[in-house]
Amino acid sequence: MQITSKLKGWMQVAAVAIGVSLVAACGGGGGDNGGNSSNGGINSLPAGPTQQPIAAGAANTVAITVDKGLKNVINIATVSVKVCAPGSTANCQVIDHVQLDTASFGLRIVSSVLNPSLTAVGGLPITTVNGSQQLAECRHFADGFTWGTVRTADVTIGQKQASGLPIQIIGDLPAAVPSTCNGVPENTVDDLRVNGILGVGVMQIDCGTNCSDTTKAPAPGNYYGCTGNTCAPTVALSTQQVTNPVPKFNGDNNGVIVQLPPVPNTGAASARGTLVFGINTQSNNSLGAAQTFLSDDAGDLISSTFNGQPAKALFDTGSNGYFFDDTTLQACGSNQPGFYCPPTAQTRPFTVKGAGSATANINMNVVSAATLVSSGSNFAFNDVAGQGIGAGVVDLGLPFFFGRYVFYGMDLRSTTGQAPFIAF
Template structure:
């Protein structure tokens, strides 16, 4: 279950165009021996459930601590709704040669930093990552319907008051080396901000590296490459050379993160919240009464049961612009809007989330007619009632950004200790 991310388009019936993106899932995690043997444990060691309303309140967005950065859901790069953005600063390692990049997607469903070469000054010298054999490392990052391609380079990442030094990042560049055929065969190129619908990705999910143990022992096609004068060849790659989640490489506040967004009713032109680093490390990231949902240490998933259907590969994914799951209880919209559901009236639904640690949590959510939403809230960036069947298999329930509105959502990183136990887990 590697790189379950994608982008898609929804054309509103009465609109010229409303582009909707879905960046789901992420990589296969660290897997195997590199993951913790036990899932997260919480104070609620027996099954528990939440009330229909959200009980924990988002911090006031105007008060930003040193471990917090503003998150904005706005029109972004391509007028795509339900995309949370932050600004990050990329620096040549150990120098003050830096570039701040705005509208970088906050993605709890993937891990690793990805920026475009076109967003960096030509004069900035980021050393390219080399593996143990001296190969220049490049990556094909796979999504549902496409890929990003580029060199893996080392950079100091600065965000809020946190720094990850000499972090391996993907610098997306369609002109780097010669694109391998197996990468091109993945699907559409997402090698420009317009195609990606963001200026980069800040992948801060529950794993440390974007392929982890899956890539250590064998070369996986359309993943990592060693590049030279004769082209680029698939290679295995040790975890310390792989594109990395920056959070565990911060000096402090490095065991996870909290994404806090306000409640949205119907729609809003934009909303502002916070991304807070650390779990239980500062007064602004206490776990409180959040329910800890243990996730698989190999792929980061848990179980959702909805309307009698069990979705065994479920994720909490801020990079998805809707709730994505397959059901026969609602009709998809007519083409070209078939990526989304179009019920006759707004549906109030419920589901049970079940963690691998045995904790259960009841969740209520709404699904509106996507075509009507596109008409009624034309131009709004925050749309909490979007859901659809697109890009997911029958086993997947993708709890995208609508789930995050009005909640504090925690992502605890594998092998890192927290007040809720050792990651990986999610909590809310």
């Protein structure tokens, strides 16, 4: 998701990821020791949702894993994807530890994890614009940017395939980063802490008419045409932009369901859930009794309320905590910058509202981040929270998803007429 449409923090919101192996060694101090005695009232928190995921095994499912991952970062939900050269069944690679992100749109893979046969001539072809220029993208997130070429691939997730899909290969043009692509570069596995990002939010393409309108001069900051190490802003047609794979599936393509199991308020070493493709298309993806909220184009509920003030609600598996502004919550010190460490466990209510009249009240439980990670062995938490990523924005990150079925209805108004929605 582009930062101009909404702020996203995918596994490091505003550069505040918790690396458990680091903080476990550093211990408390500087305001980080709040709530370490008598478990900080964790047992008094209100009970959370208790839905259990279905087994991943059907053709329209793929497993979700939350564990220590590649870099010991908490609350990173990942899946595996298969990438093939277009039309090939031999030049393929299964890539694990790809972060599941419901607040961005399209697949992005770090170039260094790909087999040379996929990045070489005859592998994943680079999209060209303006004659012979390579198409590259600078995708801005709240905590940095990814830079790399746009290429075409056949992508399989579980047993669902999107053929000829435009994807971004991160970090394959390091010398050509334009000055207008500003912020912190996150073009390696060490930077991202994952091998890639799979954006399955409600938008079909990641920029839309802001980048495809040929009647307007291309604005810097999104797509670029590159010759050698020289890159300039360019228009990218909708067929060339990095594309959400789900609407390109043959069936089960009108949405996704994120299902994660409940975890204890003290956390769990890991959690295993299921990503289900399609809504009301199979016996395993019925919308059922879920409450539905019409969203804006990007999947946000912009008429919500927090602390008596208007707020925008983001439903983002790519954020590893709840993120909101609350001056009454004690901030952690330097060991967990940007996170909250209240002396006792807290609950903050949040009222979400869609474009219609539907509303729902959500309890966001908050436990000291220092307390939660002190064991060094748990990586799945339903009650870690941090400081906000933008005025009036409440980011319902991965803690929100534990014990819930969360539905994302794709924006299909250009074809079938379905408007985007969130349901849970």
